Amino acid sequence: MRVLAAMSGGVDSAVAAARMVDAGHEVTGVHLALSKNPQSFRSGARGCCSREDSHDARRAADRLGIPFYVWDLSDRFVEDVIEDFVSEYAAGRTPNPCLRCNEKIKFAAVLERGVALGFDGVATGHYAMLGRDGDHVTLNRAVDPGKDQSYVLGVLYQQQLAHSLFPLGDSLKSDVRLEAAERGLTVALKPDSHDICFIADGDTAGFLDRHLGSQPGAILDEGGNRLGEHAGSHHFTIGQRKGLKIAAPAADGKPRYVLDISPVDKTVTVGPREHLAVSRLEGIRCSWTQAELLGEWSALVQVRAHGAPMPATITRTGTGLVVELAEPAHGIASGQAVVIYDGERVVGAATISATTSAVAAQLAG
């Protein structure tokens, strides 16, 4: 097979590419330049797309003796990931840019271009397992539960999965590092990347301020009483406790959490932790790893990258879906992804568009 190895400059993608070479494939390395100005991206230890990272990727490709190219996808990245990120916050939601990047860039733009150039598939360093179910490719959790990345790949469709290769899915992270060292890859000890790659200093609020400006508004309690001020509702996410800076303590002396964000009237509503409990959520922009599922069924759902899978009943409603959780869950924000599992297998994903408070549901009967 002719394989395109997406190389971020980290340990994982370097080892993934090496394994593809060992497997006898004709491998070409490609690094994605996602910014016109790589200095503005998180460097080295923190990111995947800085100039330093592209050098690391090139060194790894040289070590493996494979051709290496850098593809400039910065325009599409700005349009599909960064602009979406900003507008979602402006709308009071909490986006997941990593998922969006997988959906629109790594497994869309890159795959299209690779296929057009005659490649059979794209290999990445993601921790997930691919399997087969008849004619279909299945997406499953990785062997290493601590590194499993099936959640952020949950948005992929069958055609994308059919051209994807995840050579690390059956390995433990610690073994991948050892293997990198044995192979003489200089990135063997490079720290894992985390946080948002296009916000160099990690200051998400500052980044959003530069794009959205100052949007002062009121912090209210559930009765509508004004407790304090904030400089922009985009500074908050559902379930957030820190940064509210409300001087007066609650009557019961307990901490308060963000329960609701309303950018229209610029208010943020806070209340006790128990009121964060959600029993039901709605999803839109559904995607299915295999055939689209209709009707009603039981499954496991996950609402954050390393959250616990939770039993739920799922019902399709037109183009969207409704998830009834068996047990209430806390801190679920609109804009985040709900990924649906059948055991270890990813069934599909949707973007959370609304949640129903377990407390309100209880009062309603």
Added chain:
RNA sequence: GGGCCUCUAGCUCAAUCGGCAGAGCAGCGGACUUUUAAUCCGCGGGUUGCGGGUUCGAUUCCCGCGGGGCCCA
């Protein structure tokens, strides 16, 4: 000028009939993390405005002084 209220941790406030002074926020440290200025865990010896008094014991009761607020002249 008179009456009433108030002064506790950096900030906002708690502390039943006087009985070892605590919470939230902020801060610092740690865990977790390829999403959220996310979450979680840990860290509070502060002359309880000052000076007297009553009491075995005062943040709590009494007197005086000082800061702040409200009301009446």
